[in-house]
Amino acid sequence: MPTPNPRWREIAADLRRRVDTGEWPPGETLPSMRELASHYAANSHATVNRAIMHLIGEGILITDPLAPRRGVRVRARPRLVRAIDAHFAGDGADRTFEASTGADDVDVQITYTRQAPTDVAEMLGNEPVLVRTFRYLIQGTPHQIMRSWMPESVANRAGLRSPDDEVPGKSTNTWLTEAGVQLKHVVLTIESRLPTEEEARDLAMPTALPVMVRNRTVYDTDLVAAETSTTIVVADQIVYRAEFDLN
DSSP states (O other), X not given: OOOOOOHHXXXXXXXXXXXXXXXXXXXXXXXXXXXXXXXXXXXXXXXXXXXXXXXXXXXXXXXXXXXXXXXXXEOOXXXXXXXXXXXXHTTOOOOOHHHHHOOOSEEEEEEEEOOOOHHHHHHTTSSOEEEEEEEEEETTEEEEEEEEEEEXXXXXXXXXXXXXXXXXXXXXXXXXXXXXXXXXXXXXXEEEEOOOHHHHHHTTXXXXXXXXXXXXXXXXXXXXXXXXXXXXXXXXXXXXXXXXXXX
C-alpha cells in the first residue's frame, strides 16, 4: 500500500503551484510563517519551514543571507542574453546593465576593498590593489556578482577611490583609458561549474545549481595586465550569444 506524502510535501507542492500560477510574482515576499501555518492548518511551523527549505533547494524560493529581513521571496529567473563577440569581450561600450540586457527592476550594490588573492596581486605587479565588487539583483533576486581587481595607482589616476565615484554604465575600459592606460589585448574565458558555499550564499542560490563564470583580463601595449575581473552568474539566468559574418 503506497505511503501517503508527508504533510510538508503537500504544502511544498501547493506553494509551488501558487508560485507557478503567479499568485506571488518574482521578487515578492511570501506571507509570514505564522500565516502560512494557519492557512495550511499545520501542526507546527517546522512543517511549513521544511516545505519552504525544500523549495529553496529547488531554486523556486530564496532567502538572501545579505538581506535576512526581507524574508522568504519568490526567486526571479530572468534569462538575460549577453553577447560574447569581440565587442563584449573588450567591454568597450559605456552602457548601463539595464540598457545592455533589457532587464527591469535592477539594483546594483557596490563595495570597495583592498585585499586581493596572491595570484591576482602577482598578475598586477605586486602593488596595492583596489577590489571593486558589484552585486546585481533583478526583481530582488541576486543575478550576478562581478569582482574587478585593479592596481590602486591606476584606480587613483582614474578617480576611483570609493563606490561614490562609480558612474552607472561607465565601462572598466573607459576608466583605464582615462587613467592613461593604452589597451591592447583581452583574454576572456567562460566556464560552468558548481558554486562555492560563499558564492551560493552571496547569490542566494542552491549549491546544486551551476553558475557561469566569466574571467577577463585586460593588457596594455606592453602586454602587462592592467585589470582582471571575474563575473559569476546563476546559470539559469543567462544565455551567452555570439553572431559573426562568415566572409
